[in-house]
Amino acid sequence: MFSALQADSITLHLINDDNLAEVYTLFQGHPDSPEMLAELFRNYLPKYEHGQRTNFGFYTLLNNELAGMHLLSVDSWDELAGSTGADVFQHMRGRGVTPRCKPHLFYLAFELLGLNRVATGCRVSNLASKRSIEKTVGFQLEGVMRESGRDEQGAFEDEYLYAILRRDWLRLYDKTQVRVIG
Template sequence: MFEACERDGFCLMGERLLLRDFVASDELSVHAFASDREVTRYTGWGPNSAEDTRVFLRGVLAQARSAERSEFNLAVVERDSGRLVGSAALRVTSREHARGELGYVFHREVWSRGYATEAGRLLLLFGFERLGLRRIAATCRPENVACARVLEKIGMRCEGRLRSHVFLRGTWRDSVLYAAINETAGS
């Protein structure tokens, strides 16, 4: 389960992680992973320049102040150390159809610690229990086996391959679509 907290803005608390709104002072921590070519290898952005990271932070800070918030781009922080180690996001893509999408990215130093799994579970619970979403989807590149494994661990099912889904670094790439359904929502 998760615990919602409203200290200095929005946050979700897990066993080892705190997912909270970004703050301007997160810039160096975000840039540490967002500028890493290996971390951004499968993303539709990056590796970030310093200006790219500043633009990202300005955007997520504005989203957090939105009266009708539909995007939750959150800093992932280790509860014990207080260190920002990644970013996790849940976006409501349709309020009418109760749909959302999730994603995450982590600093290479914390790969294989189960952080993506914990953050993904927190986002699914939040989306289903608090936002009332019925369907939450995610995509990953077919060759990103670690991401696919996380999506399956958090209860998402593979729904198929989207051919030529994204234009990434000069070439069209396929994506694999995953989704989780909240059978009790939207009846």
């Protein structure tokens, strides 16, 4: 396997059972550490289906400073489809971390795992996420999923759905820019 993916000034370090204690310690000391740690345990731990890993969570460093977490999930091996997600520390927001991590995740999805499609989305009220997704080369708006989830008050909310296909990635990205580490 590998331990990290590096491109630009961003390195994504794969979260595994053997480095989880180190990751937990790394995430201490920020005002939003409790929320980030809750997300770590809720969404970023390894998961497996039929012996194949389906959840690739990473802690993200920007210029060797902890920025947050990024995720690629394999939603269906049969359909070769996956999805991405991200959580960035408040003090690191506005630096373009999430769009700049997508080449790493796309490389994993399309080159290493052989997926054909990677999707992402955000609630219509989350304008920062919408802007971040729209800055990512290759993601295309595919539609709106009506009342797909609930907000903090329990009200139903629509979600934007975006996706990139392998053929788009091949045309738009230079895969030699991503370096696989160990």
